[in-house]
Every structure is written in C-alpha cells, then in structure tokens.
Amino acid sequence: MKKVLLIITSLFWLALTINATKFVNLTPMPKHITVAEGAYKLPESYSINAKHLPDSICVEAEKFVQTILKTTGCKARITSKKKADIEMSLDTNLPNEGYKLSVTKKKIQISASTTSGFFYAFQTIKKIMPAHVMAGLNPEQAQAIIPTFQTDKRPTIPCVEIYDEPRFWYRGFMLDCGRHFFTVDEIKHILDGMAMYKMNYFHWHLTEDQGWRFEVKKYPRLTSIGSVASDCRMNDMEKGYYWLGKPYGPFFYTQEDCREIVEYARSLHIEVIPEIDMPGHIMAALAAYPEFSCTPEGEHKVQTYQGGVWADVLNVGDPKAVQFARDVLTEVMDVFPGKFVHIGGDECPTSAWEKNKLCQIQLENLIKEGKIKDLGKENKHRFRPLQSHFIAEMNNHIKARGKQMILWNESVTAAGADLELIKSTGATIFCWNPCQQGAAIASSLGLDAVITEWGPGCYYINRKQHDGAEEPGAAGSGGKNDQLPAVYAYKPIPDNVTEPALRKHYAGVQATFWTEHVSDIRYCDYLAFPRLLAVAESAWSPEEKKDLESLRKRFTADTLLFDLTGRLYGKHFLLK
Numbered sequence: 001m002k003k004v005l006l007i008i009t010s011l012f013w014l015a016l017t018i019n020a021t022k023f024v025n026l027t028p029m030p031k032h033i034t035v036a037e038g039a040y041k042l043p044e045s046y047s048i049n050a051k052h053l054p055d056s057i058c059v060e061a062e063k064f065v066q067t068i069l070k071t072t073g074c075k076a077r078i079t080s081k082k083k084a085d086i087e088m089s090l091d092t093n094l095p096n097e098g099y100k101l102s103v104t105k106k107k108i109q110i111s112a113s114t115t116s117g118f119f120y121a122f123q124t125i126k127k128i129m130p131a132h133v134m135a136g137l138n139p140e141q142a143q144a145i146i147p148t149f150q151t152d153k154r155p156t157i158p159c160v161e162i163y164d165e166p167r168f169w170y171r172g173f174m175l176d177c178g179r180h181f182f183t184v185d186e187i188k189h190i191l192d193g194m195a196m197y198k199m200n201y202f203h204w205h206l207t208e209d210q211g212w213r214f215e216v217k218k219y220p221r222l223t224s225i226g227s228v229a230s231d232c233r234m235n236d237m238e239k240g241y242y243w244l245g246k247p248y249g250p251f252f253y254t255q256e257d258c259r260e261i262v263e264y265a266r267s268l269h270i271e272v273i274p275e276i277d278m279p280g281h282i283m284a285a286l287a288a289y290p291e292f293s294c295t296p297e298g299e300h301k302v303q304t305y306q307g308g309v310w311a312d313v314l315n316v317g318d319p320k321a322v323q324f325a326r327d328v329l330t331e332v333m334d335v336f337p338g339k340f341v342h343i344g345g346d347e348c349p350t351s352a353w354e355k356n357k358l359c360q361i362q363l364e365n366l367i368k369e370g371k372i373k374d375l376g377k378e379n380k381h382r383f384r385p386l387q388s389h390f391i392a393e394m395n396n397h398i399k400a401r402g403k404q405m406i407l408w409n410e411s412v413t414a415a416g417a418d419l420e421l422i423k424s425t426g427a428t429i430f431c432w433n434p435c436q437q438g439a440a441i442a443s444s445l446g447l448d449a450v451i452t453e454w455g456p457g458c459y460y461i462n463r464k465q466h467d468g469a470e471e472p473g474a475a476g477s478g479g480k481n482d483q484l485p486a487v488y489a490y491k492p493i494p495d496n497v498t499e500p501a502l503r504k505h506y507a508g509v510q511a512t513f514w515t516e517h518v519s520d521i522r523y524c525d526y527l528a529f530p531r532l533l534a535v536a537e538s539a540w541s542p543e544e545k546k547d548l549e550s551l552r553k554r555f556t557a558d559t560l561l562f563d564l565t566g567r568l569y570g571k572h573f574l575l576k
C-alpha cells in the first residue's frame with residue numbers, strides 16, 4: 001500500500017513538474033495557475049451560454065465572440081442552455097474582478113461574480129491564444145505584417161486551470177498630454193496596451209505649463225490661446241531632439257473627443273481619470289486668462305521650455321480665480337463620468353502668493369477665522385496652508401457631485417501643508433516624491449495611496465530604459481536602476497509596513513509617463529515597453545509570484561503581439 005501511495009505521489013509531482021515547465025504566455029501572472037497537457041481546439045462553430053446572465057455580462061460574451069469571429073472565422077451560437085462549448089456561470093463567492101477559468105481538451109468554463117471578472121477571463125483567453133487574436137487580426141492580416149507568421153487553422157487554447165484576482169484595485173497608467181499632444185487614436189492605442197495587461201485606470205494629465213488640452217466652453221481662450229506654444233522642443237524616434245521652429249498647436253481635446261475616449265476605455269474596463277493640475281503648473285491657462293494670476297498686468301505665456309517648475313501660479317487669494325477653478329471642474333465632471341477627479345497640487349511655489357495683496361489678506365483672514373493653522377510670521381512656509389485651503393474648497397465642489405478627489409503627494413509632504421484639512425477631504429494621494437514618505441503619511445491619515453515612485457528603479461517609465469550609446473535621449477541615465485529588472489523588483493509596499501490598518505490604504509500602483517522628452521507615440525511605446533509589463537504584473541500578481549526570468553520569457557513571446565500591433569519596444573531584456 002505504502003509503495004502504491006509513493007508511486008501515486010511521485011506521479012503527481014512529476015505531473016506538476018511537467019506542468020510547471022509548460023509555457024503559457026500570460027502576463028500578468030495569475031494568482032494560481034496549473035497547466036495541463038494539450039489544448040482546446042475551438043470548433044468552427046461553437047456555443048457559448050451567456051443568455052442566462054445579466055445583460056452587461058452577456059455584452060462581454062458578445063465582444064469576445066466578435067473578436068473570435070473577426071480573427072479566426074469561428075462562429076458562435078450564444079445560447080441559454082446549460083451545456084455549451086464555452087460555459088459561463090455566476091459565482092458570487094468570487095471577488096470583484098476575479099475569475100475562474102478551466103480549459104480542457106473538451107470545453108472551456110468561466111465563472112466570475114462581476115462583469116469585470118468575466119472581462120478579465122476573456123482577456124486571459126485571448127492572451128493565451130495565438131497572438132493575432134489579441135492583436136485583433138486574422139491570420140492573413142497578420143501574415144501581411146509578418147510574412148513568417150504561422151498559426152493553426154483552428155485556433156488552440158492551452159489547457160489551464162486558473163484562479164485569478166488582482167492584488168490591487170488601482171492599476172494605472174498616466175500620460176502627460178500637456179507637454180506634448182497625442183491624438184485620440186493614439187490614446188486608444190495606449191488604452192489597448194493597458195487592457196492587454198489588465199490595467200484599469202487611465203490617468204489623463206490634461207493641462208500643463210506647456211499646454212491646456214481640455215476644451216472648457218465657458219473659457220474658450222483656454223484652448224484658443226492656452227493650447228498653443230510659440231515653439232516646442234520635440235524628440236521622436238526618427239529625428240531625435242529638435243526645435244519645431246513654429247507654433248505647436250492649437251492641440252486640444254474637444255469635449256466630444258473626451259467622451260469618445262471615455263467610452264472606448266469603458267469597453268476595456270478602464271476608467272479615465274482627468275487631471276487638471278492646479279494651482280501650479282497652470283501657466284497655459286494664465287496666458288489665456290492673466291486676470292487669474294497674481295500679476296494680471298505682467299507677462300504670461302504658454303511655456304516653451306519643456307521641464308521645470310514655475311512661480312506663475314493661480315491666485316488662490318482671489319475669489320474670481322477660485323471660481324474659475326470651480327467652473328473648469330464643473331465641465332470636467334460633466335464630461336468624465338468616473339468616480340475620480342485629479343486636481344494635481346504638485347510642485348507649486350508660494351512666492352507669487354507671498355507678494356500678492358489678495359493672498360496676504362486671505363491668509364490673515366483664514367488664520368483669524370481658525371480655518372488654517374498659523375505657522376508664524378517668520379516661517380518660510382507660512383503661505384503653504386493657503387494651498388491646503390484651496391484644495392479643501394475644490395474638494396467641497398467635487399464631493400457635491402458625489403466624486404472623489406485625487407492629489408499628488410505634496411498635499412501631505414510639502415512643508416507647512418495643513419494635514420488636518422487634507423485628511424478631512426478623504427482624498428486619494430498619488431505618491432511620487434518622496435513617494436514612500438507620502439504613502440506613510442497618507443495611510444496614517446486614513447487616506448488611500450497610489451504608488452508611482454519617480455526616481456530610478458521605479459514607476460516613471462518615461463525615463464531612459466538603457467544606457468547604451470545608441471539609446472535615444474530621455475530623462476534619467478538609463479543605468480541599471482532605470483532598467484526593467486529594477487522596475488520589476490520595486491516593492492510598492494515596503495516590507496516594514498506590516499500593520500494591516502496601514503497596508504489596506506496602499507490602493508495600487510501606477511506607471512507614469514511624462515513627455516518632456518517624448519513627442520511621438522512611437523517613442524512613447526518604445527520607452528513604456530517592456531517596463532509597463534513589470535508595473536502591470538506588480539499591480540495584479542502577488543509579490544511572491546514575481547519571477548524576472550519568467551517575465552523576460554513572456555515579454556519575449558509578446559514581441560509578436562507588439563510587432564503585429566505596430567508597437568515599438570526596447571530589446572535589451574529579450575531572451576536570446
């Protein structure tokens with residue numbers, strides 16, 4: 001008997017070992033996966049039983065069926081019968097966004113408790129199918145792009161058992177469209193890339209010193225003047241750095257463009273978070289409406305120098321300027337239906353407020369009324385609480401619409417910031433610099449933190465990804481700490497944060513992409529990939545599942561998908 005048991009146990013482990021070595025190309029890594037021998041071959045005509053499920057889930061099945069039809073020619077019968085080739089069932093025990101997937105040689109079974117869960121199950125199926133499916137192409141179209149591309153006539157899906165759920169509810173990517181502009185189609189291309197890796201928030205940085213990109217009907221000069229820079233330093237894959245030598249713009253998104261992006265993102269289960277940066281990084285708006293600056297009679301222009309922090313900020317002591325900010329947010333909230341509104345709050349010098357009569361009066365009045373703390377006349381951060389108060393005012397406006405405000409970490413880390421006021425807003429804090437200090441303060445205040453650390457080895461994936469001599473110019477050195485392994489190794493929750501009451505406020509991670517050095521989508525892709533995979537896996541998969549060699553193998557396999565979808569990528573960490 002003992003011998004039989006031993007043989008059975010050995011066979012079991014042997015099977016597991018074989019399974020462990022069988023490669024399935026899925027990023028981010030699921031929470032649990034076992035891989036079996038063989039594959040399910042999708043019949044030319046197959047059934048999928050979605051009709052008994054709520055409409056929104058049925059829509060996910062229909063989207064999947066359409067993609068399969070378009071890319072493979074296999075036709076589906078959507079039924080309400082219990083038995084089907086692809087069987088879908090609701091399982092209310094599964095977590096939000098989680099799913100179970102079983103692929104055997106005979107059938108596919110999917111269960112989830114939410115529409116998002118089913119969406120991610122379908123994303124997984126498409127991802128482990130031949131690359132032309134996720135690319136949205138049929139084999140002939142794929143061969144027209146890559147002549148050597150080969151695939152089975154009947155598409156196969158490897159046999160797997162998956163239990164999956166994300167580590168974090170927030171899995172974001174930010175694009176700065178203020179310094180350089182990206183078209184609606186280019187934004188959709190970015191959203192496609194995010195969805196492949198199960199990222200669910202697109203943080204859209206819409207305004208900067210260098211350009212205002214969001215149409216505001218009440219203030220038309222924001223886009224007629226604020227979206228045009230007199231010149232612009234470009235940097236693209238073909239030409240490298242150069243000055244345009246003519247006006248850059250007008251480049252902006254109409255409200256209709258924004259609605260189109262929101263709808264496209266929604267179909268990929270991505271929420272768009274608009275960011276209107278205030279009260280700093282707002283020179284483009286002040287060029288259009290100097291009356292809202294601290295020096296209305298002074299010179300104001302859309303900034304042409306790409307980097308930097310400028311002292312020309314919104315006059316938070318002037319009720320008219322504060323109302324302007326509210327009006328802008330009103331239109332933002334009309335256009336973007338999501339829960340979150342990001343109002344920036346980073347890198348805002350107070351020097352213009354210190355010299356401005358209205359700000360001086362406002363500061364004294366607020367101190368007298370006990371609405372902000374008095375740091376003392378000699379304190380060089382004396383005016384910072386004005387910003388905290390402005391943030392609280394914007395929060396009242398955002399909360400009145402039932403939405404949730406997001407801020408950069410300066411709101412809690414800048415010397416003199418009024419932490420009680422910020423705590424009272426319930427805002428979510430996006431932590432970049434000092435990132436982990438920001439997250440520690442935020443969580444101790446009971447505020448959620450999103451980790452998007454800026455420096456080398458972190459999540460600002462617009463930095464150079466390698467230091468080779470042929471590498472195009474970008475921020476950072478591209479040294480070891482900017483490279484894929486370092487980004488992948490970064491732990492969003494440090495080991496020393498052990499208390500559950502604090503850990504629960506680490507809401508997620510974000511890959512952030514600034515465009516000081518990037519003026520075209522091809523270069524954006526090149527810098528973002530493959531590091532986006534590293535951040536996406538850190539966002540979705542358990543920390544202990546991370547395995548650099550495995551990631552490199554999956555990235556190497558994904559180059560087929562990138563080539564098919566016209567996406568550039570760095571080749572430094574491909575497996576040979």
Ligand code: ACM
Pocket residue numbers: 346347408432454
């Ligand atoms: C930032 O990088 N200024 C948020």
